[in-house]
Amino acid sequence: MSDLKKEVKKYYGGIASKVKQESESSCGCSSASCCSSGNSEIYDLEYLVELPKEAINVSLGCANPLVFGELKPGETVLDLGSGGGIDVLIASKYVGSTGKVYGLDMTDEMLSLANANKQKMGVENVEFLRGYIEEIPLAKDEIDVILSNCVINLCEDKEKALSEAYRVLKPGGRLAIADIVILKDIPEKIRKDAQMWVGCIAGALPIEEYKNTLLKVGFKDIEINPINIYTKDTIEGILKNKNLQEVYSKLDIEMVDSAFAGALVKGIK
Numbered sequence: 001m002s003d004l005k006k007e008v009k010k011y012y013g014g015i016a017s018k019v020k021q022e023s024e025s026s027c028g029c030s031s032a033s034c035c036s037s038g039n040s041e042i043y044d045l046e047y048l049v050e051l052p053k054e055a056i057n058v059s060l061g062c063a064n065p066l067v068f069g070e071l072k073p074g075e076t077v078l079d080l081g082s083g084g085g086i087d088v089l090i091a092s093k094y095v096g097s098t099g100k101v102y103g104l105d106m107t108d109e110m111l112s113l114a115n116a117n118k119q120k121m122g123v124e125n126v127e128f129l130r131g132y133i134e135e136i137p138l139a140k141d142e143i144d145v146i147l148s149n150c151v152i153n154l155c156e157d158k159e160k161a162l163s164e165a166y167r168v169l170k171p172g173g174r175l176a177i178a179d180i181v182i183l184k185d186i187p188e189k190i191r192k193d194a195q196m197w198v199g200c201i202a203g204a205l206p207i208e209e210y211k212n213t214l215l216k217v218g219f220k221d222i223e224i225n226p227i228n229i230y231t232k233d234t235i236e237g238i239l240k241n242k243n244l245q246e247v248y249s250k251l252d253i254e255m256v257d258s259a260f261a262g263a264l265v266k267g268i269k
């Protein structure tokens with residue numbers, strides 16, 4: 001495993017352990033955040049109904065991929081880098097008892113939190129898998145919809161991860177992901193900083209490069225829409241979050257003002 005992947009695993013394992021500990025010892029009202037400054041702005045309340053508060057508190061996404069996933073009863077869904085399970089648990093409500101939702105994650109602490117959240121919600125159409133999104137442990141043509149929230153940017157081999165997503169989708173299957181994209185040039189020193197990678201910044205792609213990678217692995221009808229622009233105010237908001245202070249306080253806020261955005265990424269197999 002690469003050093004960068006080890007760092008990513010360690011960082012997200014640490015967040016999962018902290019959230020678990022806090023929910024066991026107190027009110028469970030801590031709020032973790034990676035790519036967003038808070039969850040209320042990325043999920044409308046209707047999506048969060050029935051979800052355990054621990055799943056909401058460990059949400060680390062950058063936009064809500066469910067808004068354009070258009071999930072239908074009976075569909076099979078896979079969430080790449082499912083973390084504490086928020087998008088998997090939301091999706092489970094839409095596909096119903098005749099559908100199935102898989103969450104795939106490489107970090108044991110996240111999987112344990114996700115399974116505890118699944119139990120709290122009492123859903124049976126959900127399964128969390130341990131593994132890497134660059135080597136999805138599922139057969140070809142098995143999935144109707146791929147979801148993912150703020151994870152592809154963390155992958156070193158994005159082409160491999162997206163070609164695996166393409167492989168497991170059924171023909172006509174939909175890619176409906178949220179991810180960070182780059183909107184303007186950023187200094188090389190940020191690009192090379194491992195901590196900035198872990199914080200979902202350094203590994204993000206410019207929109208054109210993202211589109212070209214999706215095209216290269218076979219997707220058609222690609223759309224990438226930046227919806228949450230990371231202005232100075234957004235970044236200052238993230239700086240108040242105890243989980244990310246260390247990473248984001250290193251940023252020259254003027255330099256990265258509006259350089260990144262949480263985007264919705266669509267494609268069809």
Ligand SMILES: C[S@@+](CC[C@H](N)C(=O)[O-])C[C@H]1O[C@@H](n2cnc3c(N)ncnc32)[C@H](O)[C@@H]1O
Binds near residue numbers: 061085106107132
């Ligand atoms: C920023 S968090 C997002 C979690 C979740 N999608 C959400 O919205 O709350 C990134 C997650 O992706 C997982 N992850 C990162 N790279 C991965 C990879 N190559 N394979 C599998 N999981 C990965 C991490 O363990 C972590 O749980």
